[in-house]
Amino acid sequence: MKTDVMVIGAGPAGLSAALAANQGGAGVLLIERESRPGGILKQCIHDGFGIVRYNEKLSGPEYAFCDLEAVKSRNIEILKNTFVLDLKMKDSKFKLLLQNPDKGVFPVTATSLVAATGCRERTSRQVFIHGDRPAGIYSAGTAQNLINIHGYLPGRKCVVLGSGDIGMIMARRLTLEGAEVLGVYEIKSEVSGLTRNLVQCLEDFDIPLYLNSTVTKVHGARRVEGVTVAAVGPDYSPLFGTESYIPCDTLLLSVGLIPENDILEPLGLAMDTSTGGPIVDQQMMTTIPGLFSCGNATHVYDLVDHVSESGATAGSAAAGYCKKDCVQGEIEVKAGDNLLYAVPQRLVPGKDSVVYFRSARTMDNVLLQVEAGEKVLTNKKYIRLRPPEMERLVLEPLPAGLEKVVLSLKEAETDA
Amino acid sequence: MEGGLQLVKKTLQSKGFPQVELSERRGAVVLEGEVQNWDDYLAAGYGAVGYGFRGVVNNITVSGLKNCFTESRPAVKDLSLDSSEFDVVIVGGGIIGCAIARELSRWDLKIALLEKEDDIAKHTSSRNNGMIHPAMAVKLGSKKHHYNLRGNRMYDQVAGELGFELEWPGSLALLTKSWQILLGPLAKRSARKKGLHGVKVFSRRKVKDLEPNIGDEQRGAFYMPESGIVAPYKVTVAYAENAIQNGARLFMNTMVQGFVMEGSRIAGVRTNRGIIQAGLVVNAAGIWSDRIAEMAGDRFFTIHPRKGVIAILDKKTRNSQKLILGRAQLNGRSHTKGGGLTPLIDGNILVGPTATETPDREDYSTSAKELQFLEENHLPLNKALKKDDFITYFAGTRACTFEEDFIVEASKYVENLVHAAGIQSPGLASAPAIAVDVTDIAVSILKKKADIKANPNFNPRRLEAPNPGKLGLEDRNRLIAANPSYGRIICRCEMVSEGEVVDAIHATLPAHSIDAIKRRARAGMGRCQGGFCTPAVLNIISREINSDITEVCKREPGSEMIVGRTKDKARAGYEN
Ligand SMILES: Cc1cc2nc3c(=O)[nH]c(=O)nc-3n(C[C@H](O)[C@H](O)[C@H](O)COP(=O)(O)OP(=O)(O)OC[C@H]3O[C@@H](n4cnc5c(N)ncnc54)[C@H](O)[C@@H]3O)c2cc1C
Ligand SMILES: Cc1cc2nc3c(=O)[nH]c(=O)nc-3n(C[C@H](O)[C@H](O)[C@H](O)COP(=O)(O)OP(=O)(O)OC[C@H]3O[C@@H](n4cnc5c(N)ncnc54)[C@H](O)[C@@H]3O)c2cc1C
Numbered sequence: 002m003k004t005d006v007m008v009i010g011a012g013p014a015g016l017s018a019a020l021a022a023n024q025g026g027a028g029v030l031l032i033e034r035e036s037r038p039g040g041i042l043k044q045c046i047h048d049g050f051g052i053v054r055y056n057e058k059l060s061g062p063e064y065a066f067c068d069l070e071a072v073k074s075r076n077i078e079i080l081k082n083t084f085v086l087d088l089k090m091k092d093s094k095f096k097l098l099l100q101n102p103d104k105g106v107f108p109v110t111a112t113s114l115v116a117a118t119g120c121r122e123r124t125s126r127q128v129f130i131h132g133d134r135p136a137g138i139y140s141a142g143t144a145q146n147l148i149n150i151h152g153y154l155p156g157r158k159c160v161v162l163g164s165g166d167i168g169m170i171m172a173r174r175l176t177l178e179g180a181e182v183l184g185v186y187e188i189k190s191e192v193s194g195l196t197r198n199l200v201q202c203l204e205d206f207d208i209p210l211y212l213n214s215t216v217t218k219v220h221g222a223r224r225v226e227g228v229t230v231a232a233v234g235p236d237y238s239p240l241f242g243t244e245s246y247i248p249c250d251t252l253l254l255s256v257g258l259i260p261e262n263d264i265l266e267p268l269g270l271a272m273d274t275s276t277g278g279p280i281v282d283q284q285m286m287t288t289i290p291g292l293f294s295c296g297n298a299t300h301v302y303d304l305v306d307h308v309s310e311s312g313a314t315a316g317s318a319a320a321g322y323c324k325k326d327c328v329q330g331e332i333e334v335k336a337g338d339n340l341l342y343a344v345p346q347r348l349v350p351g352k353d354s355v356v357y358f359r360s361a362r363t364m365d366n367v368l369l370q371v372e373a374g375e376k377v378l379t380n381k382k383y384i385r386l387r388p389p390e391m392e393r394l395v396l397e398p399l400p401a402g403l404e405k406v407v408l409s410l411k412e413a414e415t416d417a
Numbered sequence: 418m419e420g421g422l423q424l425v426k427k428t429l430q431s432k433g434f435p436q437v438e439l440s441e442r443r444g445a446v447v448l449e450g451e452v453q454n455w456d457d458y459l460a461a462g463y464g465a466v467g468y469g470f471r472g473v474v475n476n477i478t479v480s481g482l483k484n485c486f487t488e489s490r491p492a493v494k495d496l497s498l499d500s501s502e503f504d505v506v507i508v509g510g511g512i513i514g515c516a517i518a519r520e521l522s523r524w525d526l527k528i529a530l531l532e533k534e535d536d537i538a539k540h541t542s543s544r545n546n547g548m549i550h551p552a553m554a555v556k557l558g559s560k561k562h563h564y565n566l567r568g569n570r571m572y573d574q575v576a577g578e579l580g581f582e583l584e585w586p587g588s589l590a591l592l593t594k595s596w597q598i599l600l601g602p603l604a605k606r607s608a609r610k611k612g613l614h615g616v617k618v619f620s621r622r623k624v625k626d627l628e629p630n631i632g633d634e635q636r637g638a639f640y641m642p643e644s645g646i647v648a649p650y651k652v653t654v655a656y657a658e659n660a661i662q663n664g665a666r667l668f669m670n671t672m673v674q675g676f677v678m679e680g681s682r683i684a685g686v687r688t689n690r691g692i693i694q695a696g697l698v699v700n701a702a703g704i705w706s707d708r709i710a711e712m713a714g715d716r717f718f719t720i721h722p723r724k725g726v727i728a729i730l731d732k733k734t735r736n737s738q739k740l741i742l743g744r745a746q747l748n749g750r751s752h753t754k755g756g757g758l759t760p761l762i763d764g765n766i767l768v769g770p771t772a773t774e775t776p777d778r779e780d781y782s783t784s785a786k787e788l789q790f791l792e793e794n795h796l797p798l799n800k801a802l803k804k805d806d807f808i809t810y811f812a813g814t815r816a817c818t819f820e821e822d823f824i825v826e827a828s829k830y831v832e833n834l835v836h837a838a839g840i841q842s843p844g845l846a847s848a849p850a851i852a853v854d855v856t857d858i859a860v861s862i863l864k865k866k867a868d869i870k871a872n873p874n875f876n877p878r879r880l881e882a883p884n885p886g887k888l889g890l891e892d893r894n895r896l897i898a899a900n901p902s903y904g905r906i907i908c909r910c911e912m913v914s915e916g917e918v919v920d921a922i923h924a925t926l927p928a929h930s931i932d933a934i935k936r937r938a939r940a941g942m943g944r945c946q947g948g949f950c951t952p953a954v955l956n957i958i959s960r961e962i963n964s965d966i967t968e969v970c971k972r973e974p975g976s977e978m979i980v981g982r983t984k985d986k987a988r989a990g991y992e993n
Binding site: 034082084086100101102103104105106121122124125126127129131132133134135136137139140142143146147148150151152153154155156157178179222223224250263266 | 811893984986
């Protein structure tokens with residue numbers, strides 16, 4: 002099999018990438034490892050999706066449905082239950098070995114590759130939870146899958162560790178499904194998810210939130226019987242004497258998401274350690290020509306509409322690449338003072354670009370500056386920035402010949 | 418032995434334990450009394466070694482220490498095995514018990530293996546490094562050395578017959594001081610005496626050529642080519658399945674609780690499923706083997722658990738290292754193999770183990786301190802590794818005696834009891850050889866009473882399900898065409914297909930829990946730790962064994978994963 006553009010992953014990023022590549026005139030093959038397209042949206046049955054892209058508040062499955070209809074209307078081929086077994090480059094083409102139940106193992110050659118593989122959850126092991134190993138410890142996303150896709154209840158008395166968005170959404174979901182959520186424990190001094198979710202999921206349902214505290218131990222030989230929680234000091238280590246035991250049958254973890262790029266790593270592309278994803282330019286092209294990344298595989302977005310936008314950008318640039326109409330970004334974008342990160346990390350001059358960034362901490366009345374050498378290119382004021390809330394910024398085309406632009410946040414002088 | 422007791426008394430007095438009372442029982446020295454803490458208990462036990470006794474029975478109590486610790490026991494209680502008769506009853510389904518069952522199945526015998534857990538290999542045999550040691554770190558003249566060397570030499574054949582993966586990457590015992598290289602000739606001579614082949618001394622440059630990521634402080638190494646790796650739980654499963662295929666019976670959730678003695682014979686084995694008539698009993702109960710001996714009135718040794726914590730690294734680290742890396746243990750007095758970094762047969766790297774004494778035999782909890790130790794002590798051996806690469810960690814306990822050696826022998830006082838006890842490290846490496854000897858001992862005892870013939874149907878080859886991941890492209894496609902479920906991958910990290918999970922569920926030794934499937938098919942063992950495949954595996958188990966989703970367990974009954982259907986309570990309340 003041969004194709005111009007091969008898209009891996011049929012979540013919102015992959016679906017819009019496939020659509021855009023098709024609209025750009027390229028032949029497209031879209032593969033998805035699950036039996037249904039839609040990615041993580043399939044299990045996000047709450048609303049709040051699509052305000053930007055579809056101008057209305059949709060649930061996750063509705064949003065995915067809209068995307069899928071568009072893809073279907075253009076007869077784009079989707080191979081489901083399809084896994085990538087191997088990925089190599091040869092003569093500047095992408096050689097993939099795929100497997101599914103219908104075709105067995107088969108090779109595909111693609112001129113351009115879009116990786117829209119989403120992200121995975123950090124596990125209890127990665128946050129170094131200790132104690133017993135009973136049943137009843139779930140990541141919030143797995144619990145969401147069990148409840149929303151299968152109708153299974155993973156527990157009746159739950160403690161949530163971590164205040165990520167999925168954790169807060171699941172705290173509400175479990176409450177609605179008849180389980181008791183005893184509290185959300187967050188090691189940091191503020192929630193790590195969106196303010197919207199804090200209000201709508203925890204406060205509206207009277208679910209207690211405990212900041213500066215964590216779960217130090219799990220108890221139970223077979224099923225979870227309880228957890229020990231404790232307050233933590235500034236270095237996040239538990240404070241002696243603050244431990245207390247909470248009887249429960251389930252521990253849910255919402256402790257972070259990791260962009261999933263394991264299949265790309267053998268190609269030797271440059272990664273950004275602060276996003277966990279590949280380094281890309283504003284066309285979403287990685288440091289390997291013809292290889293694009295979008296959606297949560299690039300960095301973890303907070304809004305699906307922006308995921309789709311990145312997918313569309315990647316898809317149309319991938320189609321352009323097949324027509325030899327795509328150059329690699331060389332201007333470095335540096336996340337300077339008070340920034341957690343900025344994406345893209347490279348820019349092609351002479352083109353518009355959308356830049357996403359997160360602040361390193363919660364800041365009020367700040368000024369974002371984009372500088373090239375001594376010259377300030379853009380200034381923008383923000384009343385409040387929080388790390389969980391991603392900011393989107395449109396940059397004017399840059400002149401050729403620049404080496405580097407720096408984004409930084411400065412606390413504005415407060416008017417006395 | 419009067420004189421021996423006097424000497425032990427003196428030693429214990431000088432160590433500060435004048436209160437310990439001594440007696441002799443059937444050639445073993447028995448310690449009684451009370452001490453303040455576990456360290457003292459151990460010190461007293463070790464203090465009694467080396468005065469000509471068969472073993473040390475340490476019955477000292479520790480003030481403040483509760484006597485019963487965590488121990489899992491089967492929940493079932495019935496009479497399903499009552500009055501059943503077997504020629505041989507093996508206690509314990511670890512690598513040792515399962516290998517013995519397979520070797521015994523060469524004979525025309527009715528064999529039963531009893532395991533208290535819901536699956537085999539749930540204790541030490543799945544909680545170890547998976548290394549086939551080269552018999553270098555064991556004392557010449559010890560049983561450990563004897564069985565390690567012989568077991569090591571047997572592994573190629575056993576792997577071929579039973580169809581488990583085995584590799585011989587070789588190991589490096591790293592040296593941090595340049596002068597230690599001068600010990601090379603000594604090490605080589607000792608290796609030759611111990612029967613090892615091909616041991617070499619490598620300079621730092623040579624080590625760096627072989628392992629470019631080697632830590633900076635390493636000055637050289639002893640190289641031992643005869644170091645191998647296996648997946649220990651898969652070896653145990655392979656032995657067990659071949660034993661079953663040759664007629665042995667395995668009974669899970671069946672715990673030995675005592676013996677019915679008739680004079681100096683075991684007549685019956687008391688279990689939670691009734692009393693089993695046994696011609697002969699093999700004690701392969703691992704960490705509990707002293708308790709089984711006690712039940713037969715034949716305890717002449719004491720097991721004191723030594724815990725080891727292990728961490729597993731993400732598969733993407735595997736290319737950063739080829740050989741097994743450890744620090745050379747030059748003082749010869751340390752009771753552990755020191756630990757290090759072991760490449761695994763399934764493509765990860767293993768870090769550890771630690772070695773700490775604990776009174777609690779089945780305490781497999783881990784702590785931040787132990788993880789930190791692994792990170793600081795072992796990770797630096799390979800500069801490409803970082804703490805972020807940890808995907809999981811766990812603990813096991815070694816069944817150590819105070820004599821620090823294996824016990825592989827017929828009981829001296831019970832006619833029909835054979836011990837394979839105190840099998841600490843390198844028990845995995847030694848298992849094939851121990852099983853052969855235990856079988857010889859058992860058969861010679863049984864032959865005294867009856868004529869024992871070879872099993873005419875014995876087949877040394879295990880019949881097993883296909884492994885699509887190991888097949889060539891054409892064979893794999895043929896397999897998928899015939900059964901598409903081998904093409905449907907459900908575990909994204911380890912690339913395990915639905916077909917393989919179904920095979921594990923219906924295998925010779927069926928796997929019906931999430932963890933049992935993990936040990937057979939690897940689904941859930943990867944970097945996402947089951948986050949992705951758990952819902953799918955739950956559904957497949959429920960479908961294949963025809964039980965409700967709320968009955969599917971992580972491990973034994975009581976570890977159910979799903980408590981109900983969404984809104985079930987509310988719905989029930991509404992309908993009432
Ligand atoms: C639990 C949760 C709740 C959220 N809630 C909201 C919300 O309320 N509002 C909002 O606006 N946004 C929300 N988001 C954000 C947004 O919905 C997601 O970030 C978005 O779905 C990400 O899209 P994606 O296409 O990048 O990834 P995904 O949706 O994860 O899709 C990736 C797809 O790629 C497939 N795939 C991966 N690897 C391979 C491979 N090797 N071969 C084949 N296929 C592969 C996967 O199976 C998957 O279908 C939420 C996100 C999560 C995780
Ligand atoms: C951290 C660590 C690392 C190690 N690394 C290595 C290595 O790299 N190489 C090596 O060669 N060795 C290694 N070892 C040692 C090796 O794992 C053991 O020697 C071996 O697994 C012992 O097997 P076993 O069958 O005797 O014990 P087990 O596997 O513990 O089996 C005993 C079984 O008996 C059952 N049982 C107990 N009491 C009863 C009862 N009353 N009724 C019914 N059943 C009962 C238990 O449930 C258990 O399943 C290591 C050990 C540890 C702890």
